[in-house]
Structure formats: structure tokens, C-alpha cells
Amino acid sequence: MVNSPYLDGLNPPQRQAVETLNGPVLILAGAGTGKTKALISRLAHLLYTNTASPGQILAVTFTNKAAAEMKHRVSALLGGQSVEGWWIGTFHSLAARMLRRHAELVGLRSNFTIIDDDDQVRLIKQVFELQGIDAKTVNPRMVLGIIDKWKNAGIMPDNIPVFAAGEAPQNLTGSQLGDIYKQYQARLLTLNACDFSDLLLHLVNIFRDPQNGVLAQYHARYTHIMVDEYQDTNTIQYQWLRLLAQAKHNVCCVGDDDQSIYSWRGANIQNILNFEKDFPEAVVIRLEQNYRSTKPILAAANGLIAHNTGRLGKNLWTEMDSQELVRISVTMDQSDEARSVAEEIENIQRKGVSLDNMAVLVRASSQMRAFEERFNIFGIPYRVIGGPRFYERMEIRDAMAYFRLVNQQDDDLAFERIINTPKRGLGAKTISDLQQAARKMHRPLFTAVEFLIQTDEIKPSPRLTLQKFVGDIQRWKEASTTLSIKDFAAAVLEESGYVDMWRNDKSIEAAGRLDNLKELINAMSQFDTLAAFLDHVALVMENSERSEDARVTLMTLHAAKGLEYEYVFLPGWEEGLFPNQRSMDDSGLQGLEEERRLAYVGLTRAKHKAMISYALRRQIYGEFSDTVPSRFIEELPADTVNDERQKIKSNWGFASTTVTSQTGWNNWGQKKWGSKAPLTIDMDAIEIPNNSDFKIGQRVFHEKFGYGKVTSIDEDKLDVSFEKSGHKKVLDRFVKAA
């Protein structure tokens, strides 16, 4: 065999996973067991042994990050060789690439637009209007959610489920929903566009039609298929895979049923079981040695996930001993929680640990604000992953609409978005006239307008404006083929008056928006064609914000999958928040178990130390409510945790009190959580500190805020007027008498 450095340092099951090149392979790989390493080594092995050439390998990942990582590592393994053009990518990006070649088979043209969720909503609202459905009584997003679920399950408009009377969601009838779905799809075709889920749905439909011979082409092309994060595949993705793999059966899927956290998006753990059914000769390999976390962390995670039923079963182990247990702590409220995390971050940093090695993983993005605020006060640099995204900003979407319309004139959504942005004096009336005319002509808006401006149908003033607009688009279209992408973009934004619109805007955000537009133009320079750039934005949608300096990472648990950090903070472990109430209401025990898997994912991100916390009160929609600690805390084996609440208990010595939970999250919607019986909270475990030893007017010292005078006292909360930091509400245990 050829030199094979990638085989060094693999443990026996990893090595088996790498060397079993032919036939179906299912790798059940626990967190931190080196599955990516195995997958990448396997890809290298396929090449080194001449089992497959790059063009014959299809490597599918779930996230763009994972795809980028795989490309990067494969390239490194091959001595820096470029992997450009290899079939490594997410389900959606690979599907888009394929669909562009066969678009006409489903009634699209190859330059079809992939619309974002903002446009989806706008489109569905238009469909509502056509059907006389009031968008105020029926939530468009909900309906889109239903349609998307169907799409992810491979359900076409003509075979949607039958709803019993009154059973259909959103107070619509089943036939109404079917009509909406149908019209939505029809509108998409008219716009020469598709939504995200369509990429796979269309392709599966193409594959299923033997007449066109497309599937046979791909069967001949791809000899080996690999899939990462297999537990997160949904039905349509699975169908796509199975169709592609059914000829040669050389398919290798890597997954962990304990990390399945996307069932809400249609992911189906059953796919793991289906795999063994569809490919009965599959070799199943388990990777169980964890190279990431210490024994206490792993024991805590194992103990927690053991509460789930219906697992495939896995026994993760590690050789890494540690005295550092999983810390559990409690704070007064979320800002207190954020402060305590910030302080701990500074403590860890003082020990010489880089901020890059620390992460705060939250259940819901609404939790992030408190941390961002506190990090800003403390001056702790942080990066947010998965927050408001660059490409979702208004100015970026506007700019993109210009580019989209230049690329593809049937894109009415783009047309509508920019026709009067910046203001060109075209009011709602004119625009709705145009829409009506276009509808009558059965033409996209742009084509209709192209025609109308040659007639006297439109009044002189809007006519002139539209003539200019149409001329601009046509000219830019020309420019897009002659100029560099960057110059083209700059020209469009400048000549359209869009940049000027923000230059003339005196609001505070205007400068930031201009910066973002500059950044957009810069980002575009990496692309050869406009189409390539548009695809990138539609499919990747992520901030490529790469900063040199060390930062704490703040993100959701979902976004954290696949990542690892030395120190991991897990705040907000409260009933209702985590496990999330809606998840449990919607999906019952299944929902709870998915939440638990999410907790498992969180814990197993930590290499050295995990720190769980919760707040006694949390503000939801501006209102404070009392919380109950997450059941997951109880589920952690006692010998794996360092429960700091115990210390508080001995310090304050309080009796147990029965609290009837009337507050909780019941202001959130109409739902009340869990309150079958009054909840008994062990007040020993919760800090209600002694009455303050402080008196009004007393001079005190606070670590962060310095010296000040107490102005009022409310139980344990002091109002202090600090000499340097001004008036603050602080907890008495954070100040000393001075």
C-alpha cells in the first residue's frame, strides 16, 4: 500500500471505519470519539487506495461549517492540494448544484433563485390574498412551517394528510391548506424560484422518474457516499441519499442517536434504523472512546442521557482523569447570572486560559442579551455565533434584491422589494396596478413593466421612472458579465441611488449600514460569477466573521454541536426554558428527550470543565417570574457534580418552604407549565440570604463598582449610589462594609 500517514493514531474501531471502504457502513460515534477524523481518513483512504477518485466521492455534511472543516482537513491531509470542485458540502448545497443541471425537468430554469425565509413569508402572504385569507387571523409563518414539514417529509401538494373537521392547523380546512401549498409552489415556478426545502424535494422527484435517466447518471458518477451527522437527516434527505446509494451500496453514515437535536425540523432518528433495514448487509461500527472530555464530565453526561429511553445504546469512556467536577450554581436573575459567568471568565483568564477556549451555550437566543450586556460592561471580547445574521440585515437584503433581479428578472419578490427603494415616487397604488397588469398578462413583473412602459397604460411620471429602472437593470445585467463582481456590485448600489439613500439618512444606524454594504461588496470579490455569489448567500448565510483576537464564544446549544471548548458555561437550566416548555407541549416525552439530548450535547462540548447555572427569577416579556431548577440538574449523578448551592445552604441555614408556582412562564402564551400540583421547592437549596446587615446610608465597597452609599434596601437587594459608577442595584453579598 502507498504511504498512509492518516492511518496512524487511529484506534481499532476507527481503523475499521476507515478501511471498510465497500458496502454500507454505519458508524455510531459518540461525542468526541474522533468521528470527523475517521471520516476524513476514510476519504483519504479511498483516494490513496485508488478505490475512488475525487469526482466519485460524495461527502455530505449537515452544516456549512462542517463542510468547510472537512474540505480544509482533507486538503491538509493531501499536502495542501485544492479540493475545489469536489462534491463535499451540505445536503442543500449539493442538491442545489445538482438541481441547476436538471432544473428544466421540474419547470425551472438553471438560473433559478433560491429564496430566503423573508421572501417565503412575503410570497405566502400574496397567496393568502389570492385566496381571501386574512394574514392577521392566520399566521403566515405557521402555515409556512406546516408546508415545510410536508416538504421535509417528501409530501407533495396532492397527497397532504387528511384532516378531520376542525383538526387542521390555523383554523383552515385541509383543502385550504392544500390549495395554499399548491399555489405557493405554482408561484415559485412562475418566479423561477424555489425555497430551501425544494432543492431536495425537486431533486428527489427528478430521481424518481426513470424516464429522464438522471438518477442513472449519478449512479454512474458516484461510487462512494459519506454522510456526517446522520442522526439529523430528515425524510427527504434520507430519500435523496437512498436513491443515490441504491446502485452501489457504498454508503457510510456517521451519527449519534444521543445527539439528535433537530427533530423539530423533520429529522428522524428512525433513519438510523431504516439504514439497517434498507442496507441489511451494513457493517455497524461503534466509536466509544472519547478523547475530548474528562471522566467527571463524561460521567455526568452519561448519567443524564441514561434517562432517555429508546436509545441505541453506547458506552462512552475516557482515560482522562480529573478532580474538576461539573459545577452547579444559582443566581438571583439573568443579569446576575451573566455577571457571575463574566466574573468566572475573568478568573479563568487570570489562570492563563485564552478566551478562545471558553464558550457560553444557551438554550434560546433570547438569553444572549444579558451576556452581551455584561461582557460589554466587563470589557470581555466575545463573538456571537448564530445571532442576527449578516445576510438578514435590511440593507443587505435590499442590495441582494438588486443583484437577484439583475441575475434573474422573473424574481418578482426582488422586484417588489427594490422598485421603490430608494424612494422613486412609486406608491402603493402604482405598484399594485403593476401587479394586477402582470397577473393579467401572465408575466413576471419585470417583463410586464418592460412592455407597459412602451404604452400609455402608465401615467407619464411613473412611466419615466420605470423606464429608467428597467434600463438600469438591463445595463447592469450587461455589466455583470463584463465587470468584476466587485465593480459590478459597487456600480449597482451607487447608480441605483441605494448607497446615497443611506448617506442621506441621518439616523444612528445609517453609518453601520453603509459599513455593511461595503463589507458585502468586499465579500463579493471572492466570487467569479454573480450566480456563484448568490448561491453562496442563499446556501451559506453565515457570518464569516473571523477575528484574530481571542474571544469568548456565545451561541445556542444547537449551534455548538460538533464544537469543543476547555471551559463551557451552561446557563439557564430552568424548567420551561431548558427543558423548553414548548418542546414538551408540542412533542411530549419525545420533546423532553430531545431537550435532554441537547443538554447532553452541551455537556459533552466541555473538555476540562462544565459550569451549569440557573437564575431564581427570569424576565420574560419584561415580566419577572420565579423559576424552578431544571430537572436535568437532578438527573446528573451526585458524584459528578460540585453543587455550590450546598455551600449557600450551610451559610444561610433556611427552612424548607412550599411555594405554589403561579408565576413561571404562564405569561408566555396561555400555557402554564407542569403545575399539576403545587411545587415543593427546597428552600435550603435556594438562596434567600439573611436580611442585610447593611443600613441605609452606610458606606460600602463593591469589587466592580467601587465605593458607594446604600440608599435603600429590599431584602437582599441594595440600592447603592456609587461614587464612580453611579446608582446601581446590587446584591448584598457582593458588597462589603467599608
Add this chain to the structure above:
DNA sequence: AATACCTGGGTTTTT
């Protein structure tokens, strides 16, 4: 047609 107020709904998670 452009601005200023107001209301109601939202926060689970994302390719």
C-alpha cells in the same frame, strides 16, 4: 407619500 404613533405578537432550536 412620508412620517409618527400604536398595537399586538413573539422566543426554541436552522439548512
Add this chain to the structure above:
DNA sequence: CCCAGGTATT
């Protein structure tokens, strides 16, 4: 509480 979208007002 905070935002987007809608309505009222100019």
C-alpha cells in the same frame, strides 16, 4: 420588553 407592521396623521 422589543420589534415589525399597521394605522393615523401631516
